[in-house]
Amino acid sequence: MNTNKLSDRLATVAKYIPEGSSFADIGSDHAYLPCHVVQSGKAVFAIAGEVVEGPFQSARKQVQMEGLTDKIEVRKGNGLEVIQPGEVDCITIAGMGGALISQILDEGKSKLDSVKRLVLQPNISAISIRTWLLDHNWTLVEEEILEEDGKIYEVLVAEKGNAFKAYNKNKMDEGLLMGPYLIQKQSEAFLKKWSNEMENWKRILDQLDKANETIENQQKKQELLDKIKMVEETLKQ
Structure with missing residues (x-):
């Protein structure tokens, strides 16, 4: 360069x-x-x-x-x-x-x-x-x-x-996380990024499942599950 x-x-x-x-x-x-x-x-x-x-x-x-x-x-x-x-x-x-x-x-x-x-x-x-x-x-x-x-x-x-x-005011969380214009376009790089992110979140979930069950871990797991669900639904649009 x-x-x-x-x-x-x-x-x-x-x-x-x-x-x-x-x-x-x-x-x-x-x-x-x-x-x-x-x-x-x-x-x-x-x-x-x-x-x-x-x-x-x-x-x-x-x-x-x-x-x-x-x-x-x-x-x-x-x-x-x-x-x-x-x-x-x-x-x-x-x-x-x-x-x-x-x-x-x-x-x-x-x-x-x-x-x-x-x-x-x-x-x-x-x-x-x-x-x-x-x-x-x-x-x-x-x-x-x-x-x-x-x-x-x-x-x-x-x-x-x-x-x-x-x-989209009904989907502010998705827009802030993934980008309102990027969601609309769903380019190859966008799909790759969020597929990789979900895989990473799932690996963290597996680790949390093996760890001691604490209130903090339960909260982290729920946050990850919510993000995975949100991204999966967005990618299906």
Whole structure:
């Protein structure tokens, strides 16, 4: 992967960055995403944010090598600390856990007033992000799921508006867990992800059956049984 050829995962994120935008890529690593998007002419300005010294230096070097220091600023800081209010209209956060992405958004929510779009790619726990968006009046406008190098990734795109718009209110739990748009499409990657999840839950159930019967174990078993039933019913749609 380089600035000319992104991974499928990052290429999917790039696809949802609006034309003519100024955006911040939080946790930018080597700054491949901002370099690619600015080079293509899709974005006019980008901030590459990194909190760790090594990746920060790698991002600075990459931007310098590409001759993009006039259009991409590499800044060191935690989460949205690297941007000023009103500075960008799009934020991308990719390659982290959903809970961490949600925490970054929550801690930096004062910086989101001018932001029109969030493009988020959690490695795990997309439900954490969907829940945060719902709680803070951001609506999902699109979702994608893809498999690359044996791993399955989800990309969530959100804009300000009616947070409930994307969901079937009678099936909120399913939508938050599995993704309202992904449920509708039921792609090959989606089916594989949730089939694998169910198999994992069933293995945990087997282990709980062999363990001492405690109130906590009973609760865990019931939660797993409920999730398995919900996913099975969703996949039959």
